[in-house]
Amino acid sequence: MSHLSLTGAGLTFAYDDTPVLRGADLTVAGGTRIALLGANGSGKTTLLRVLSGALRPDAGEVRVGGDLMRGDRAGRRRHRELVQLVLQDPDDQLFSADVRRDVSFGPVNLGLSEREVVARVDEALHLLGIADLADRPVHRLSYGQRKRVAIAGAVAMRPCLLLLDEPTAGLDPVGVEEMLAALARLEEHETTVVLATHDVDLALAWAHQAAVVAGGLVVQGDPVDVLRRADLLAAARLRRPWVLELADRLGLDPGPDGPPLRDLPGIAAALGARPVPAPATRAHRRP
Structure with missing residues (x-):
């Protein structure tokens, strides 16, 4: 893993005839914390999916480290090795019987040796603070534990950039602290984190940059400057x-x-x- 930049420029996307992104720009410098905020339905998740390569934009481009994401199968596969997306609901991504097998799914599909797969899984479980859950059945995990297992599955791919959709939603205060501690360990291993959230207080305290999605566009800047703008907060249905x-x-x-x-x-x-x-x-x- 290494710190690479991620940029989206002029991104547009529509579901059928309903536009969601209307020329959105986002810059994620390597090694920075980005908090992505916006109302429900504003396009935060759509933007993350486009940046991860899960959705192809109608217009615009996505680059990692200056390299353009290619739209062919090989290009998108390479992009997903560098950029991993973890969805809000962990049950959308967990499907194996136990934790170790679930986290190993990605590395196994990369064609790695058994030794390398085991090393990556152990590393990911350690970074997320859930090594003690390695042999636990997935259905016996708490919600917060399942969230960290889903993130561990992405981390086992050793991405440069990790896009997290509402990773702290539904967690109690201790669970939030544990999640943020896990993210700090990932940053020490040169993974850049983009975190979508509705929690403006978390965004202000945690992020180096805040990016608010409103009207299909993105307003990005210093969290204090961005989250003081009454007009922007009103448009994004956020409080100060x-x-x-x-x-x-x-x-x-x-x-x-x-x-x-x-x-x-x-x-x-x-x-x-x-x-x-x-x-x-x-x-x-x-x-």
């Missing part, structure tokens, strides 16, 4: 992150050189950096 709401109520705007307003430590740092007004003095009256 509570950290930014709190910062505005406190009158905090540290500027480009100040601490980032992404979480409570950022709020505390911004408060500490704000000049303290001099105490008011009471005027002395002459007798």
Whole structure:
């Protein structure tokens, strides 16, 4: 695995006569965290499917590391070795009797040796923190465990880029923390992660870049700048992150050189950096 960029330029796609993407652009620099946000039906999943090669765009192009994704069978197969998509519902991707066999499906179909398959499966299970589940029947796993097994199946392919559709949806707070810890381990192994989510607070705290899908287009930029735009949030049916709401109520705007307003430590740092007004003095009256 290595950090490669992924770009989609001028992407259009329609289901029958219903346009979903209308010239969408997205740039994923290698080694960056991208949070993809938008309303239900906005086209987030469609965009991920196009970027992964699962759907062919009506117009536009997809590139990995500057190389154009070819539309023939060999080109799309090569693209899927570099870019893996994990869907929101793990049961759409899990079908083997036990965890190890499910995670090994992709490497086996690459024609790898048994030794290499075992090594990849063990590596993926370790990175997702589920090595203890290797021999567990899939139907006996919790929802959060099934989500991590589905991601492990993609990781076993050793992709450069991992596209995750709502990986934290339906998880309790501990499950979310475990998922984010697993993603951090993947990043240490040079896998770039794109995460689609409705959780604006997670996007603000986690991502290096936020990309909002609205009206078939994508608005991308610094999470603080993007998630402060009231017009964009209204169009995407999203609320403003509570950290930014709190910062505005406190009158905090540290500027480009100040601490980032992404979480409570950022709020505390911004408060500490704000000049303290001099105490008011009471005027002395002459007798």
